[in-house]
Amino acid sequence: MRGAGRLARVLTALALLCSGCKGNLELNELHIVHSVGLDPGKNGGVKLYAEVAKLASGQQQPKGMQNRTFILTSEGSNLFEAARLMRVKSDRTLLWGQTTAIVISKDIALQGMERQIETFRRFRQFRNTTLVYMVDGSSAEVLKAEMPNASISAQALRGLAEGGESTALTDPTSLLDIYKDWNNGFRDIKIPSIKVLKDRNGGKGEKLLKAVGFFAFRGNRLAGFMPARVSKGYLRAADRLKGSSEKLACPGESGTSIAFENTKNDSRISVSVSDSGIPSVRIEVDADLNLVGATCEDVTVTPELIAGWEKRLNEEIAGQIEDFFSFSKRHKTDLLGIGERIHRKRPKQWKQMKDDWAEIYPTCRFSVIVHTRIDHTTFTV
């Protein structure tokens, strides 16, 4: 027994000596990659960009996330090769595990996203929570852009994603969200879009970032871009909208409006299939709003007026969702997972439908019912 104990101790010590220390890297031997950009390269390859934060020199106070950044670039026949080749341009090992956002060029998506997503899945360094964005143009432009108070663009991208909670113009989408939808096949995926704008006020040609809308996919292929109104309709229908603003025109006036803050949005989707095999989708939405501003000439809030506003808001919200449905039918992209709902509810009928689902989906009958309630007017009646 004593001999076994000694042997165990010797083996443990040997294991430590043989395997220990090899995986360690001091922080001043590393470059922390904050965001990654992906553009198409030559001959079907990919061009990879990595945004790395500069670290303050010895005598300066650490600046944390306010450091300036530099961009490393490399190109390879695939993502892995490009990432490896980037090391030849870097004096330090690259730490990919802290990547906050991945920006993918639309041109890459047009070539088919599956390969790239698959490669990201195999990179164990990336966090599942890494945000994914798409840009119509070069991803390098996004990484080089500077927001007024975020010199690291990855921070700006994270901040913009969080802003979607109040604008309903974007929705944080992580690598895990994409893997999940891709693997399960329950619904088509969407990736938030980012745009690079010139800062008119800056006057130095500085570029700003703006998150607006989504790129929708049909399977592996890019289906199309969802503009602001369609994106809002999608988020409402998918029950992912947390807050937004709505406005109604003042009756009989031009240039004036009544503004509302949408504080709550609940939606319920029910699916049925007719005997002839035509699916019907019914979406019910409950929305709570508050009056936040009215520039009309004469606003005396009365119960009748509120009822009128609610009716007009019902129409406006239903219109947003219907716009999304038109987009969805036109591009045959099942972002709400209607097919999966039929699969679960009517498995036998789904068996007959699933092969032709891409053709059947545009024939779906959609109906939208909205129940709007204006909670607060903040005006004394």
Added chain:
Amino acid sequence: MNRGQTEFREDLAVNVGVLKELMQHSDDLVFIDRELSSGEPIKIAYVHGLTDDRKLEYLLAKAKEFGDSDFPFGSDDRLSTAEQAADCLAAGQAVLLFSDPPGAAAIDVLGVQLRGVEEPSSESTVKGPRSGFTESLTNNLALVRYFCPSPQLKVEHRKIGRLSRTNIAVLSVAGVANPRILEELHRRLDEIMTDFLLGSTTIEEWIADNRGTMFPLLESTERPDRVVGALMDGRIAVIVQGTPFVVLLPFVFLQAFQVGEDYSWNYYIGSMLRLLRIFCGLIGMLLPAFYVATVTFHHELVPTALLQSIAAAKEPVPFPAVVESFAMMFAFEIMREAGVRMPKQIGQAVSIVGALILGQAAVEAGIVSPIMVIVAALTGICTFTLPPTAMNYALRLLQFGMTFLASILGYVGVVAGIVVLLTYLASLRSFGVPYLGPAAPFNALELTDVVIRRPATWNVKRPALFRAINPYRFRGGDK
């Protein structure tokens, strides 16, 4: 009569000669001639400086009024041999030598200048009793009896040390403390073969279940209230002459995070303080290890903004994180030790110099990163929240081991270290009581009064851990 013992003779001069011989002809040995009321000549012997002047003067003045068996002070034991008389003289008693019949008697006139009862500096409290033990065994016993005036409090005197013949007292509450543990304690005390007992730590080392461990298997305290609390739990106390530290046994690991003051506060506050101390103990042992493991192996686990700050701060530092960590921990230990040994008047200067050199200057020179200074300072401060027992030192030593493991294998090393440590702790016993109890073996009910502090009204039972023979503190209707 034991072999090698010298009986008293009728001739006092012979007896004086024998005593002088036994006391190595010490110059501080004093003999004074007196007569009893019967006219019988006697000799009074004592060691100069060990006696209380007032008691001695009283004895000398009144000696001639006493009869043969009439002694004014506590000890009326007749001494039959010169060796016994020599022991009494060395212990500060006065010895009266008689010629008819030949014999001697010892009278307690001990009077050494000792400090009074003060608040123990190592266990100070904000709320609660402030008395602390002193170096006097008699005073310490009186303090315990004062805090616990129960006739069931049992005191057993012993002498340990072949040369030092140090008085010790074993305290237990009859009907509560387990007699088997008490018996085992006496058996272990019998086995002590030392010639000289230097304080309570020597006893601890002799009677502990495992003499090779750095974890304390017995508790030591300077507070009588803590001793009484322990006795009421069914534990046993050992008071040693010449030290204010009283040994309590058995002792379990989680008790190291308890202080007597917990019971002086409301149980919510007491529980919070106890949890805070456990948390600080963990930080004190593991924070440098986690820091080293994180910044050298597991960079992905740190939030990006924090890692960026750490990386920026560490950029100019030329040493690996583990070297930086060891240097700071070592420097902190030096500062702490210097602070303890340094005269109080210059202690403040040391702390200022230490703070400047170790903190600001080292950071500005790029020797260590500011984050490492924060880690070392937080670790050091956390260890100060624990009572200053041997456990505190053990945890501080473990810092180094854990940090070393972290530098080799990252979190895997730290977890391996924790597993080995827990396994080792689980193997320890204190007078047969599992050292990790009541966590292992698990006893949820008792654990609640160790990890947190239960209201006194809920403590119907004594901790089963200490195997008290009367398990109940009170029952319904008892007063």
